[in-house]
């Protein structure tokens with residue numbers, strides 16, 4: 317028997333409370349019970365997104381939410397600005413390309429965070445830009461971009477700021493209304509403690525004016541049609557009923573813990589993870605690390621992919637390797653969503669054993685000890 321542990325940056329472990337709720341016989345989505353449930357979910361999402369506006373729910377992975385944001389904010393011939401510094405930033409550009417939208421790229425070297433001044437300069441040079449598309453937590457490099465600083469620039473202009481918050485919502489503070497972000501996209505398989513399959517999209521008042529005029533083609537991902545239904549506690553099409561039942565549970569868990577404490581927990585676990593890997597002599601990849609996932613450079617002479625494979629095969633631990641040009645060069649450990657301090661200890665213990673088996677010189681326990689010191693210094697809230 318081998319226990320399995322999931323420390324990938326998505327999908328993440330599903331909360332048992334959600335698993336049990338989702339195992340109940342299915343509700344009908346036009347029945348009053350579901351409408352009551354959806355009313356509660358709407359309020360819970362507003363709390364999590366820190367907005368007074370409605371948060372739309374679609375049955376899709378996070379990329380569906382990103383595509384929905386593009387087709388609902390732009391019209392043919394309009395221009396976008398895309399912040400790229402990893403696989404997910406690049407995805408914004410790929411979606412724009414698929415819809416023949418010209419975009420100005422702001423390229424950031426992998427591992428770096430965007431300089432908000434570059435965004436301000438690009439916007440000043442070209443005030444016709446309809447929307448800026450950015451990642452918040454760039455899962456592929458482990459970087460957290462300074463969205464608050466970017467929002468400060470963009471909110472004073474007619475341009476919209478669209479943020480992929482797929483691994484940042486419920487992980488770091490992202491007060492959509494207070495910061496003035498126009499579209500915020502989340503995914504169920506991250507901090508929501510649910511399986512993949514739901515994307516949730518917050519839309520600001522400023523964005524609604526643009527959404528109503530947008531002329532890129534859309535059918536399923538029609539924000540206005542979904543919004544109209546949501547106000548009646550309905551969905552336009554058949555929703556992912558079981559996932560929404562699970563969402564009710566995990567939103568309750570987040571509310572009971574308190575969003576502030578959820579965010580603190582993620583920061584604490586990530587700080588412990590970072591301390592653990594650096595105590596082993598390893599280097600972090602990100603210049604401005606996200607608490608969602610710790611990206612670590614593979615030590616010289618050891619392929620990052622071999623670390624990932626050994627962890628899974630010998631220790632039952634799933635983490636992620638590097639993507640694209642980072643393949644083999646980094647590995648990524650996450651404690652996102654349904655995670656607490658024992659998870660950091662398990663992940664580091666398996667990592668230490670793996671590195672030792674692969675011939676990397678370490679003293680067993682050194683990483684764990686550094687992590688424990690952080691955990692002890694920053695007690696749970």
Ligand SMILES: Cc1ncc(COP(=O)(O)O)c(C=O)c1O
Nearest residue numbers: 326377378379404455482483503
């Ligand atoms: C930051 C970010 N954006 C977008 C995505 C794409 O989401 P999905 O795989 O759910 O389509 C991911 C998935 O890992 C992500 O981490």
